Amino acid sequence: MVVTLEGEIDLQRSxxxxxxxxxxxxxxxxxxxxLSxxxxxxxxxxxxxxEAYQMARKNxxxxxxxxxxxxxxxxxxxxxxDKVFALAETVAAGLKA
Amino acid sequence: MSQSSIVVENLNTFYGSRHILKNVSLTVEPGEIFIIMGGSGSGKTTLLNHLLGLLIPTSGTIRILGKDIHAVSALERQALRTRMGVAFQSGALFSSMSVGENIALPLREHAELDETTIGIVTRLKLEVVSLAGFENLMPAELSGGMIKRAALARAIVMDPRLLFCDEPSAGLDPVVASSIDDLILRLRDAMGMSIVVVTHDLDSAFKIADRICVLDKGEVLALDTVDAIRRSDNERIQNLLNRRTEEAEVDPDAYLRRLMGEKERSTRFGPQARKGL
Structure with missing residues (x-):
């Protein structure tokens, strides 16, 4: 599943x-x-x-x-x-990873 | 063109009859590292206190992130406050709280985040200032450099748009001082925040500044880029850069009054003008 985040992710939106x-x-x-x-x-x-990444690792x-x-x-x-998360250049690459 | 982070226009302030800041005008742009330099008694700490809204000017205006700090409502001032971070010279950590509790305090006071998020953000900031794993120590257990870094972590915990650092490298050895400079540069580059640094550390100023404001006896002696300040042919600036002492001029009347213990005449705009932001 793809979740798209856009704009400003700040204290109000997080x-x-x-x-x-x-x-x-x-x-x-x-x-x-x-995150593009x-x-x-x-x-x-x-x-x-x-937090989400940590839960994904547990699951x-x-x-x-x-x-x-x-x-x-x-x-x-x-x-x-950037050394911790799994990163992909594109969404398509992320889905294949 | 984006709005300036700070606009000061014709700021004047007095302590008693002493004219401390004289028609100070300056702007700080978004993402800029702006250094306020000057010798002892030049007015730099007074200027910083004005920028923080801790003093009421005799005349002049101060706009922070587009708001006149003395014309806004208490609610607007509170909102403004959450967008500013301050790393005080002494650190000003609460001695009864752990390092982690100190850093988390602004989030607990001003944001509505769950405790898990607050914990992660706090530890993230400790990572950023290279204090990972020190969250449970008390301030009394930290070295001078660690206190400075913890204070910086608390100052940035709300990801402010505007960060003030008062003498961030004072009293630190050159290596630790340099690491604080690097941290300030990384914060600006990553977060795009405007950073105002009050310092008399020339090496630090030249390393991190986009522009330098040199204060002398309450006046802006120069406000320019690092290169322009270095090249300046102004004698007072060169004295400051080359650490040459200046013989203070003697006002015989004022000198005799001081020796006789006579009080200064006016107290109109004394420290009683102090007001919490």
């Missing part, structure tokens, strides 16, 4: 993002998160991705960040999370 991702993870769904349209993501948004399901926009990638790199 609780809803977390809820959506966690519901999918509870169902042990394989998820590709399309993310103009800004703050730490609370990143934390939602971390042996897949959780891939795909087509990560430059602003999102800079934030991931700041905390060296």
């Amino acid at each position: 609780p809803a993002v977390r809820k959506q991702l966690m519901e999918l993870m509870f169902d042990s769904r394989d998820v590709v998160v399309d 349209g993310v103009a800004y993501i703050d730490s609370s948004g990143i934390a939602s991705l971390v 042996n399901s897949r959780f891939v960040l795909a087509a990560v926009s430059q602003p999102a990638m800079r934030v991931l790199q700041l905390a060296r999370l």
Whole structure:
């Protein structure tokens, strides 16, 4: 399943993002998160991705960040999370991974 | 063109009869690292306190992220506050709280996030400032450099648009000071925040600044890029850059008044103007 995040993921929006991702993870769904349209993501948004990824690992399901926009990638790199998440260049590549 | 992060126009302030800031005007642009430099008593800390909204100016205006900080409602000021982070010179960590609790405090006070998210964000910030695993220590157990980094982690925990750092490398050894500089640069590059740094550390200023504002006796002596400041032929700037001391001018009347213990005449705009943002 592809989840598309767009625009600004900040303190206001991240609780809803977390809820959506966690519901999918509870169902042990394989998820590709399309981040190509993310103009800004703050730490609370990143934390939602971390929590979902950790749950996917526990459930042996897949959780891939795909087509990560430059602003999102800079934030991931700041905390060296680009070395932690499964990343794919494109959504199509993420689905195949 | 995007809106300036800070606009100061004709700022004047007095402590008693002393004219501390004299017609200070400046702007800080989004994503800019802006250094405020000057010797002791130049007014840089007073300027910082004005930018934080802790003092009321005698005259002039200060706009932070598009808002006049002395014209907005209490609610707007509160919202503005959540978009600003401050790393104080002393760290100003709460000694009764662990490092992790200190860093999480702004999130608990100002955001509606669940505890799992707060915990992850707190530990993320500790990773960013290279303090991973120190969340359960108390501030008294940290070294000077670690306190500075913990203070920085707390200042950025809300991902502010505007970050203020007061003497971030003061009292640190050169290697640790340099690592703080690198961290400031990485924060700006990753988060795009505007960063105002008050410092008298020349090496640090030249390493991280986009522009430098040199204050001298309350006046803006120069406001320019690093290269332009280095090339300046202004004697006072060169004295500052080359660490040359200046003989203070003697005002015989004021000197005698001080020796006789006579009080200064006006207290109109004294420290009682202090006001919490």
